[in-house]
Amino acid sequence: MQRQQNLTKNQKIVLDVIEKSTEPLKAYSILSNVKKKGINAPPQVYRALDKLVDMGKIHKIESKNAFVACQNSNCKVSKAAAFSICESCEEVTEIDNSKISKYLSSFADKIGMKYKKYNLEFFGLCKKCK
Amino acid sequence: MQRQQNLTKNQKIVLDVIEKSTEPLKAYSILSNVKKKGINAPPQVYRALDKLVDMGKIHKIESKNAFVACQNSNCKVSKAAAFSICESCEEVTEIDNSKISKYLSSFADKIGMKYKKYNLEFFGLCKKCK
DNA sequence: CTCAACCATGTTATATTATTACATAACGTT
DNA sequence: AACGTTATGTAATAATATAACATGGTTGAG
Ligand SMILES: [Zn+2]
Ligand SMILES: [Zn+2]
Ligand SMILES: [Zn+2]
Ligand SMILES: [Zn+2]
Numbered sequence: 001m002q003r004q005q006n007l008t009k010n011q012k013i014v015l016d017v018i019e020k021s022t023e024p025l026k027a028y029s030i031l032s033n034v035k036k037k038g039i040n041a042p043p044q045v046y047r048a049l050d051k052l053v054d055m056g057k058i059h060k061i062e063s064k065n066a067f068v069a070c071q072n073s074n075c076k077v078s079k080a081a082a083f084s085i086c087e088s089c090e091e092v093t094e095i096d097n098s099k100i101s102k103y104l105s106s107f108a109d110k111i112g113m114k115y116k117k118y119n120l121e122f123f124g125l126c127k128k129c130k
Numbered sequence: 131m132q133r134q135q136n137l138t139k140n141q142k143i144v145l146d147v148i149e150k151s152t153e154p155l156k157a158y159s160i161l162s163n164v165k166k167k168g169i170n171a172p173p174q175v176y177r178a179l180d181k182l183v184d185m186g187k188i189h190k191i192e193s194k195n196a197f198v199a200c201q202n203s204n205c206k207v208s209k210a211a212a213f214s215i216c217e218s219c220e221e222v223t224e225i226d227n228s229k230i231s232k233y234l235s236s237f238a239d240k241i242g243m244k245y246k247k248y249n250l251e252f253f254g255l256c257k258k259c260k
Numbered sequence: 261c262t263c264a265a266c267c268a269t270g271t272t273a274t275a276t277t278a279t280t281a282c283a284t285a286a287c288g289t290t
Numbered sequence: 291a292a293c294g295t296t297a298t299g300t301a302a303t304a305a306t307a308t309a310a311c312a313t314g315g316t317t318g319a320g
Binding site (some may be wrong): 062063084086087095099100103104107108111112113114115116117118119120121122123124125126127129130 | 192193214216217225229230233234237238241242243244245246247248249250251252253254255256257259260
């Protein structure tokens with residue numbers, strides 16, 4: 001079990017909240033959102049988040065300590081993700097990473113690293129805000 | 131003042147500790163390192179860190195909440211940085227980013243973003259560990 | 261079946277990271 | 291000197307994350 005689907009109860013609850021959100025959610029915000037569903041304490045949330053990240057269902061935006069649902073399907077394989085983050089409206093968008101991923105993995109080869117995954121965060125202004 | 135060089139006293143102290151370290155330093159570890167120099171409380175450290183990051187003298191490794199001195203000079207201009215992080219020995223190396231930087235900024239253009247900076251973290255095994 | 265191993269869950273407490281808020285001092289300009 | 295601005299000092303607290311331990315369910319070997 002737990003290799004692909006078959007989420008546990010708490011994982012389902014947490015994933016559901018994240019998927020329904022239009023913005024990255026922080027752990028304690030998730031917690032307060034799921035208190036009514038019987039999740040009472042931080043470890044329950046963090047455990048679910050860890051597993052969901054492992055599975056590639058969600059990503060952590062490191063610069064914000066926040067989590068978003070995966071917006072494409074590549075990540076389930078590559079565990080690598082790229083985001084654009086608008087510094088004005090705070091919008092976070094996952095970049096379809098097939099091209100960038102190829103480039104970056106060849107780059108990793110070049111510098112002699114045995115590459116497993118990467119995290120890329122772009123900051124600037126989105127189409128609307130620029 | 132404070133546009134390029136001319137660091138303040140606390141900024142100098144903090145930068146010095148970071149430059150002398152062989153590994154990324156966390157804020158509270160910096161704090162305990164500089165207590166003897168008269169820096170007593172978190173805000174003093176965090177304020178210095180913020181400014182040093184702004185100036186491009188140091189970078190924050192977001193996935194570790196830790197700080198390293200800039201290892202190349204491009205960053206003072208571009209405010210963008212890329213790192214390889216070994217998951218075995220924890221070594222963090224700044225990647226000379228001129229090539230990668232060109233590629234990524236053209237990519238940002240393509241997706242319609244007015245790009246200011248980026249943060250890229252590679253995870254895997256370094257030359258020694260692979 | 262039964263018990264042992266494993267995994268998910270629940271709960272309390274605590275550790276770690278970061279900021280708010282306010283007070284004081286130093287500095288440059290007029 | 292009087293003022294605005296920036297740097298500093300300090301105490302308190304907020305926000306993020308983990309440790310440690312207890313309980314409960316499922317499964318599969320014997
Ligand atoms: Zn994804
Ligand atoms: Zn925007
Ligand atoms: Zn740099
Ligand atoms: Zn290594």
